Amino acid sequence: MNRPSHHPGDTLLIDYAGGALCEGASLAVATHMAFCPACRHAVTEMEAIGGALLDDLEPEPLSAGCLEALMARLDHERPAPCRPALRPSAERSRYPEPLRSYLRGRLDRDGRIGEGGWRFLQPGMRSLDLLSGPEGTTRLIRMKGGVGVPKHTHGGIELTVVLEGGFSDEFGAFLPGDIAIGDPSLVHRPVSDPEGCLCLATTIGGLRMTGPLGRLFNRFVKRF
Amino acid sequence: MFPLNGPMQDQHTPAADMNPSLEDLLVAVGRERNRQAFGVLFGHFAPRLKTYLRRLGCDSGAAEELVQEVMLLVWRRAETYDPIHASAGTWVFTIARNKRIDVLRREQRPEIDPDDPALVPEPEEAADRRIEAKESSGRLRAALKDLPPEQAELLRMAYFEDKPHSVISAEHGIPLGTVKSRLRLAMERLRRSLKDVG
């Protein structure tokens, strides 16, 4: 399998490794990592930096008795269970962790994403919400072949990871595992590849469309 | 490796004649449920974890409660610790990070599963180049001390303020481009230290 050519970059990976990214953005970055050994390695290095920074922190003494209280709790600990066996579905799944956990209950017997729960966005384009919170929304977006998204810009940050198929925009071709990062400075008009496209998209902050069709689209987006 | 049933020593310093590394202690907890080793690990990590959680906004009481939860996870999961993959400090850092996201933000922490057959594997030669975590952690700490202060400060904010770099840029009035380039420069230097084999 080919390895991705569009990566989150060091600064976003540091945000992930340090734990500053919200859940939806972390899901997008970690899904890219499942496709990308290089970014997995980078995050391992960044976690090592986290460990070194923790070691260098000025220690703040704990109240007396903290260790004793914890030791007393250990008396009630049962022996550690054996490591959980590999989940049976793992080998058959076409989606890697952590994404697979967020698709629980939505996959059919063949491990494909079921037809229920999708919303119409525009002709040839549907979405399925996975997570929504105060900071943003994470959803799957499915596009038929050759569908164009109205030219748009981003109020906040939008992370899009290709899962199947692909799309292209002014910045290049995006294939499975590639992550596209949209920010307010970016205006683009993605078009899906002939075989269509399935993406994981996380939006933090608003997404603003430019152009007449875009304004219509904006009203949709706000409801999400 | 340790006297299993010997009298408890001072829990804040390893006995001078043995002087085991934190990694050795963690392995002893995993293999033998060694409480004395756990006490030494607590003495080292708990006060640093408290500082970590205080920097993230916990008051003293909440921080101490959370420190205990983190150390309890260290006890429970020690069996899965592998010193080839991570130094003790790195391993404890990841447990503390995930726990505070869970408790303070009430969010899950999405992570890959290293045993997932659906993972795209890394090229063979890259795996051979990996250096044992324990060896490199000393060099990493030295390199951190040598970072220019503005890079080190930004790195600490990135790890200890629960804010992505874009928010750090806005709140501290540092242009986004400057934040990014400082973090990248810091990463470049630290990566070099991880690759330098003595």
Ligand SMILES: [Zn+2]
């Ligand atoms: Zn990557």
